[in-house]
Structure formats: C-alpha cells, structure tokens
Amino acid sequence: MIHLSRRKLLISGLAATAGTSGLAVAARLAQKYGLVPPDAGGIYGLGETLTYASQRLLTRHSLAREFPRSRISPRPFPNELAPLTEEFKRLQAGHFADWRLSVDGLVAEPASFSIADLKSYPSRSHITELACEEGWSYIAEWVGVPLSQVLNLVGVHPQAKYVVYTSMEPDTWDSIDMSDALHPQTFLCYGMNGNELPVVHGGPLRIRLPRQLGYKSVKFITHLTVTDSLKRFGKGLGSAAAEGGYAWYVGI
Ligand SMILES: Nc1nc2c(c(=O)[nH]1)N[C@H]1C(S)=C(S)[C@@H](COP(=O)(O)O)O[C@H]1N2
Numbered sequence: 729m730i731h732l733s734r735r736k737l738l739i740s741g742l743a744a745t746a747g748t749s750g751l752a753v754a755a756r757l758a759q760k761y762g763l764v765p766p767d768a769g770g771i772y773g774l775g776e777t778l779t780y781a782s783q784r785l786l787t788r789h790s791l792a793r794e795f796p797r798s799r800i801s802p803r804p805f806p807n808e809l810a811p812l813t814e815e816f817k818r819l820q821a822g823h824f825a826d827w828r829l830s831v832d833g834l835v836a837e838p839a840s841f842s843i844a845d846l847k848s849y850p851s852r853s854h855i856t857e858l859a860c861e862e863g864w865s866y867i868a869e870w871v872g873v874p875l876s877q878v879l880n881l882v883g884v885h886p887q888a889k890y891v892v893y894t895s896m897e898p899d900t901w902d903s904i905d906m907s908d909a910l911h912p913q914t915f916l917c918y919g920m921n922g923n924e925l926p927v928v929h930g931g932p933l934r935i936r937l938p939r940q941l942g943y944k945s946v947k948f949i950t951h952l953t954v955t956d957s958l959k960r961f962g963k964g965l966g967s968a969a970a971e972g973g974y975a976w977y978v979g980i
C-alpha cells in the first residue's frame with residue numbers, strides 16, 4: 729500500500745509536470761509502486777506512464793463529480809453502434825432471461841449472474857458525466873451494482889491486479905486496475921435515468937467508470953476475469969482500444 733502524505737502527493741504530482749527532472753521522479757514512482765500501464769511500451773511509453781502514475785498518485789481516493797438531478801441531459805447521446813450479433817439478438821428476443829455475466833480468474837469462486845441476480849443486490853446510483861474522447865458528453869443517472877460488490881461475492885485473491893471485462897460485441901474488451909475496480913463509483917449498470925439501460929447505451933449491462941473517458945465504459949459486458957497480469961490478453965496492452973492506439977489509462 730502507498731502511504732504518502734497529501735503534501736508528498738502534491739509534490740510528486742508537481743514534479744511530474746515540471747520537465748526532465750519531473751520525468752525522472754514520476755518514472756521512479758511508477759516503478760516503485762507498480763504504476764506502469766500495460767501499454768507503456770514503444771515510443772509513447774514514458775508519456776503514458778507519466779499520466780497514469782501521476783494521476784493515480786494524486787487521485788486514488790477521489791470521486792468523479794456528481795450532479796443534481798436537474799442537470800441530467802434531456803437527450804443522452806448513444807454512440808454509433810456496431811451491428812448486433814445473432815447471439816445478442818437471440819438473447820434480446822428472450823428479454824435477456826438467458827443472458828449471464830460470468831466471473832472467473834483469480835477468484836475463490838467463479839460464478840455467473842443473471843440480470844435478476846445482479847438486481848437482487850443493493851442497487852446504487854450516481855449522476856455523472858460520460859465524456860467521449862471525441863469531445864461530446866452528457867450527464868445521466870447510472871443505476872447498477874458496484875463492481876466491488878460482485879468482486880467481494882466471488883472473493884478476489886490478494887495477487888489480483890486487474891479486472892478484464894469483455895463485451896458481447898466482437899473484439900471489444902478492456903481492463904482496469906484494482907484501484908478503479910474497487911472504486912465506489914465503478915458500477916455494473918443495468919439502469920439509466922429511471923429505466924432499464926437501453927440497448928443503444930449497452931443494455932442489458934455495461935461497466936461505468938466515471939473517472940475515465942467514455943471508451944472505458946464498455947457496453948454489453950458478459951465476462952469479467954480477475955488477473956495479476958495483462959500479458960496473456962490480446963497483445964498484452966490491456967485493451968482492444970490500446971491495440972488501436974488509444975491510451976489504456978484515460979483518467980479525467
Ligand atoms: N461495446 C461497446 N462499448 C462502448 C463503445 C462501443 O462502440 N462498443 N463505445 C465507447 C465510447 S467511445 C463511448 S464515448 C461510450 C459512449 O456511450 P454511450 O453510447 O452510452 O453514450 O461507450 C463506450 N463503450
């Protein structure tokens with residue numbers, strides 16, 4: 729565990745933005761605390777590490793801004809959607825009764841959950857902004873179960889470092905570190921603005937983490953894997969997005 733005083737955090741964060749010596753400080757902190765993102769290789773590696781390490785040290789206990797109900801956007805913007813698969817259409821025709829979320833990896837008891845199972849746990853909500861990397865955003869009320877609740881149910885092993893989440897949409901997957909996975913605002917969402925989560929917004933279930941850009945909030949989640957390393961997943965960069973040139977860590 730990191731036990732840095734707030735002053736030290738500020739100093740290290742400042743140092744991280746203060747040029748060459750700052751680079752060295754952040755790089756050293758990154759090494760020391762394992763704050764090296766999986767996509768840190770290659771030409772932009774240092775930059776990615778810097779952003780991740782300095783933001784992590786500064787924001788590990790912070791919450792994304794929550795808004796009053798009056799600020800909910802009247803027309804949330806659904807991003808362009810790839811055509812739904814036959815499997816998805818079949819589940820949708822059955823009102824997702826056969827849909828399951830499976831959880832495996834470094835857990836005591838791998839499990840699978842129906843939407844009804846997930847709804848049987850205390851539901852939580854937050855009114856937060858979804859911000860796309862392309863510049864648009866909207867505010868909505870997101871309803872679901874904290875990811876931490878599901879992780880506690882299956883019992884995460886102490887070596888766990890990341891949670892990988894996979895969409896029913898082909899080739900769509902991402903991952904977060906345990907700090908984000910256990911963050912109180914990180915939800916598995918089945919509801920939005922008082923209704924079921926619409927399919928265009930990722931229903932029946934999407935992950936929602938308001939402290940990172942919209943593309944980390946992957947829709948149609950059906951599989952979670954807890955792991956100590958991202959090397960075995962795809963090209964080892966931590967997400968399909970990272971393989972396409974987008975940063976793995978996009979804290980806001
Ligand atoms: N499965 C899946 N999840 C996804 C995407 C996608 O194309 N497919 N787009 C991402 C991006 S880039 C953004 S900004 C948000 C948009 O969420 P919304 O469509 O609910 O507004 O979803 C993210 N999750």
Ligand SMILES: [Mo]
Pocket residue numbers: 807859860861862942943
């Ligand atoms: Mo996006």
